Amino acid sequence: MGVIWDAVVEAVQLIGSGAPYLFEIIFLSLRVSAIAVGIAMIVGIPTGYLLGVGRFFGRRLSLVVVNTGMGLPPVVAGLIVFMFLSRSGPLGDLRLLFSTPAMIIAQVLISTPLVTGVTAASIASVPLELRLQARSLGASWWQEAVLTIKEARRGVMAAVVAGFGGIISEVGAVMIVGGNIEHSTRVMTTAIVLEARKGNFGTALALGFILIGISFVINGLLTTLQQSGARYER
Amino acid sequence: MFYRFKASVFWRIAALALSIALLFSLAACGTTTEDTTDTETTTTEPVVETTKLVLASTTSTQDSGLFDVLIPAFEEAYPEYKVEVIAVGTGEALALGESKDADVLLVHARAKEDAFVEAGFGTERSDVMYNDFVIVGPATDPAGVKGMTVAADAFKKISEAKATLVSRGDDSGTHTKEKAIWKAAGFEPADDWYLSAGQGMGDVLKLANDKLGYTMSDRATYLNLKDTLDLEVLVEGDDILFNPYGVIPVTDATNMEGAQAFADWITGAEGQAVIETYGIEKFGQPLFIPNAS
CATH class of the missing domain: 3.40.190.10 (Periplasmic binding protein-like II)
Structure with missing residues (x-):
């Protein structure tokens, strides 16, 4: 118990000390994962909508692919990105390996199936009658889509939370493609691995607590948003 | 109509998933049979009760591939021990020794090793190789x-x-x-x-x-x-x-006997011989030079 208490104290001291090292990696973690989940939303929500409502050739196969992607181990995603971006890989000339864009690419690969899959499921649960009625009232396909996504907004928000949570806490892929370089690609999770490897379990746990704290705040905000949405419905 | 359509989609996906699962299990079967024959040959040897021996060492030793020959050789000499290698940085390896989560250490940071033994966390540090x-x-x-x-x-x-x-x-x-x-x-x-x-x-x-x-x-x-x-x-x-490696049995480790046995073996003739020959076949030169006294 003493060890854990020490870590809690160290976490508080670390935050209190305002160590630039700490804020640098927190900021980088948030920036990389926010950009990645943003891209995942741009790709995943429309795709999820189409998969949720559509009846087109290849829909079933697409759903299987997306659901497989949801179960893709992040470290495999990292490995794939690594092989593509490596100097001997097909995109090696871009010289992106061991940089933040590489980390964002890997995180997009991890979070897009999550956002797509959960969005598709929540869109599919919107009653067909709603869309039929909208269409009979003369709604364009665009208005119909916006209305459906609005109706399924809680599920869509859950999709975004799932996507963000999946990547902010992920370590394998960002370690492989980012390289955990100080002041450049070191994020919270890779810093935790490093501190643990150094034997600084207190610092590692302290960083872990901060990561949990950040997740708590973000999820708190999103849950509040969801709840206020629920109130509007009444 | 809508629901029937959905149901049929469900069943088709289920069928697809099932066939994929079957495909993988067939492939897995192929490998498992080989595995079973392997285990059968090993189990024909006299059965010995094994105890776990945790060896904390460094990523460089692990990455060099030495453990792939060293550990099997040790386990052959001492079938009562099952070695689990934890490859980490020397800093964490020493911390694992301090917390007694490891039984024996094989590390390379001379000053830190001496301090570790001096503080009473290890019984003794011996040269192994460099x-x-x-x-x-x-x-x-x-x-x-x-x-x-x-x-x-x-x-x-x-x-x-x-x-x-x-x-x-x-x-x-x-x-x-x-x-x-x-x-x-x-x-x-x-x-x-x-x-x-x-x-x-x-x-x-x-x-x-x-x-x-x-x-x-x-x-x-x-x-x-x-x-x-x-x-x-x-x-x-x-x-x-110059990069010397030392072996340190952890004081009051969970498996003290195993730790001592490992330290004695690796600094003894057998262990030193394994170290001396490792790498010659693959690289034309030994990767480590044994120097136990």
């Missing part, structure tokens, strides 16, 4: 250090050229050595060209390879990965690059 560090870099050698014999001078030259240098940055034995060389060079590296990676030796070599940078590596790990890298040995032979 290898050496080399400074590797791209063949183009932008800083022009090729053939230099003093490591500190080479580091200085790299820093003056502001050529990329990748550091382990993880408090490992290799990192400790690197810091000693910077100290000898009278220089504190902290700039854009100096990348502190905080990863294992193999990963740092890959990073240096991709960034067209320099790094310091133990020879064993470098030789093991050489074929996948475009890095060349540029500086070697300096006394400061």
